[in-house]
Amino acid sequence: MTGAGREDAAAVACAHCGQPVIGRGTADAAGKRYCCTGCAAAADLVRELGLDGLYARRTLDPTARPPRPDEELPELVSHVRTDDRGRNTIDLMVDGLQCAACVQLIERAIAADDRVADARMNMTTRRLRVAWQGAPELADRLVNPAVRLGYRLLPYDAERMAAADDAQGRELIRAMAVAGFAAGNVMLLSIGIWAAGDAGMGEATRSLLHWASALIALPAIAYAGRPFFKSAWSALSRGRTNMDVPISIGVILTAAASLAHTWRGELHAYFDSATMLLFFLLIGRVLDARARGQARRTVAELIALARQPVSILDEATGALRRLAASDVRPGMIARVAAGERIGVDGVVLRGQGEIDQSLVTGESLPRMVVPGDRVTGGAVVLGAPLDIRVDAAGEDGQLAEMARLIEAAEQRRAGRVAFADRVSRAYAPTVHLAALLTFFGWWALVGIDWYDALSHAVAVLIITCPCALALAVPATQVAAASALARRGVLLQSPLALERLGQVDHVVLDKTGTLTLGRPRPVGLEALLGDADARARLGRAAALAAMSRHPLSQALAQAVPADLLPVAPAGEGGETAVEQAG
Incomplete structure (x- = not known):
């Protein structure tokens, strides 16, 4: 092979994984080059699944x-x-997830096996859930297609996922901090040049300020711009464009x-514009990452509640034992003490009292339950202890289902998100064409120097920066889903947010009264004038x-502290016993 041939081979990117093809590599009948036989086999699997168009749609993340x-x-x-129905489920972490096209590929590859009942991939949490009927030992075989496609699968570990997200978030924050530092200092230097005007500052002083700006800005741009430069290079190396280009x-x-x-000693330089643009873009990236991280934390909190140990009653001996939620089976008897959160779904066998279901239903007022009533995980027992016959627990319970609903809501794309995605595919080529026409228009038609024409073309690229189009809609959608979940509202489709903007009437199925969910005693002022009433109120x-x-x-918080008795309640012959109901 000639030297030119070797260089050409080294410059080719693998058609599957995007890594450089060293040497001859492997080629298919269509002439596409692959870095190894594994990538060639993965491409064959993609074609067998009928997803040939995936390679044109996907975007490789250089950081993944x-x-x-x-x-x-x-x-x-x-x-x-x-x-108990023989349905097997496993949750896995997926390493190497690049974009939404990978989600479709993984789900289709695993669901192609008829034994798979469900295969759901969540891009936000990078969590893959596979369910099937048959032997548990089939797990390795059923998920193997995803491994053949180049994705690494590991048992789902929320702490490891959080650590990876934190590392990526810290990298973005460092880049933002560097860009902000550079932007602020370069802006201070630029203010001196602007204030002096064209003739108020000597050439040597102005040149010194420009070189000082360059000394600050160029290293900062090289460091802070890495998230954009890597993404743009990855897209261009595959003959495509994205928003970062x-x-x-x-x-x-x-x-x-x-x-x-600066080298030519001209009046103006634009280091401040470049650093400030990077700073604001990185602010958007950090906010987007934080919103998605909050969504993942909301899901993790629900999952953690669903996996809390449960006290199981042995009716034969009356002994209590603590079991992990995954070990609790339908038919067992769970005992929930006063003040404890219910960790199972089931039916009350013994005990009665009020429970707080605000986490599950959003209803602030407690609900009275008696034997025979159904209860769900997440409620807090306010009264006497309850014995509950278990119907579902752990991953099969209500809390886990709420977490899955939140994941599904974050995964679905609203109409405006889909519109932004469609526009973004045409946005970059359009902007590049506009900048190119600007350059040739000023240079060829107006007749200015090519150097000045290039400045006009650069201005087009800067002014048309697509940060809002790329980040605003997805970040808003994810943040809204997470905020609603914290307030007890499950968002099953982002389309509901868009439809909510068109609502002009709200019909409330209530008794005619809206409350804030925080009881407050009224009429206490009338009691404060009577010393005897004040004492009784304090007790x-x-x-x-x-x-x-x-x-x-509510009563304890409304009464002024100076009315409370010095001796604790219950001493001096008075006591209180809280009864259910």
């Missing part, structure tokens, strides 16, 4: 692990959960033009402070 099939699948059988070109050309202006508030009931807590 490349989808190269070189990983061994770990042992998974011990992580399979089997319910015009951003990267605009920032690099602005910095280069400013350096040339009542002290007793109420010992109860978790919402009405008791």
Whole structure:
């Protein structure tokens, strides 16, 4: 092979994983080159699934692990959960997830097996859930297509996922901090040049300020621009464009033009514009990452509640034992003490009292339950202890289902998100064409110097920066889903948010009264003028402070502290016993 041939081979990117093809590599009948036989086999699998168009739609993330099939699948059988109907479920972390096209590919590849009942991939949490009928030992075989495609699968570990997200978030924050530092200092230097005007500052002083700006801005741009530069290079190396391409070109050309202006001793340089643009773009990236992280934390909190240990009653001996939620089976008897959160779904066998279901239903007022009533996980027992016959627990319970609903809501795309995605595919080529026409228009038609024409073209790239189009809609959608979940509202479709903007009437199925969910006693002012009433009110508030009931807590918080008795309630011959109901 000639030297030119070797260089050409090294410059080719693998058609599957995007990594450089070293040497000849492997080629298919269509002439596409692959870095290894594993990538060639993965491409064959993609064609068998009828997803040939995936390679044109996907975007490789340079910061993510490349989808190269070189990983061994770990042992998974011990992580399979089997319910009483014989349905097996396993949750896995997916490493190497690049974009939404990967989600479709993984789901289709696994669901192609007829034994798979459900395969759901969530891009936000990178969590893959697979359910099937049959032996638990089938887990390795059923998820193996995803491994053959180059994705690494591991048992789902929320702490490991959080650590990876934190590392990425810290990297973005460091880049934002560097860009902000550079933007602020370069702006201070630029203010001196602007204030002096064209003739108020000597050439040597102005040149010194420009070189000082360059000394601050160029290293900062090289460091803070890495998230955009890597993404843009990954897209361009595959013959495609994305939103980061015009951003990267605009920032690099602005910095280069400013350096040339400084070298030539011209009046103006634009280091401040380049650093400030990067700073604001990185603010958007950090906010987007934080919103998605909050959504993941909301799901993790629900999952953690669903996995709390449960006290199981042995009716033969009367002994209590603590079991992990995954070990609790339908038919067992769970005992929930006063003040404890219910960790199972089931029917009350013994005991009666009020429970707080605000986490599950959003209803602030407690609900009275008696034997025979159904209760769900997440409610807090306010009265006497309850014995509950278990119907579902752990991943099969209500809390886990709420987490799955939130994941599904975050995964679905609203109409405006889909519109933004469609526009973004045409946005970058359109902006590049507009900048190119601007350059040739000023240079060829107006007749100015090519160097000045290039400055006009760079201005087009900067002004048309697509940060809002790229980040605003998805970040808003994810943040809204997470905020609603914290307030007890499950968003099953982002389309509901768009339809809510068109609502002009709200019909409330209530008794005619809207409340804030926080009881507040009224008429206490009339009692404050009577010394005897004040004393009785103080003793009542002290007793109420010992109860978790919402009405008791409201009374305890409303009574002034100076009315409370010096001796604790219950001493001196007075006591209180809280009865159910």
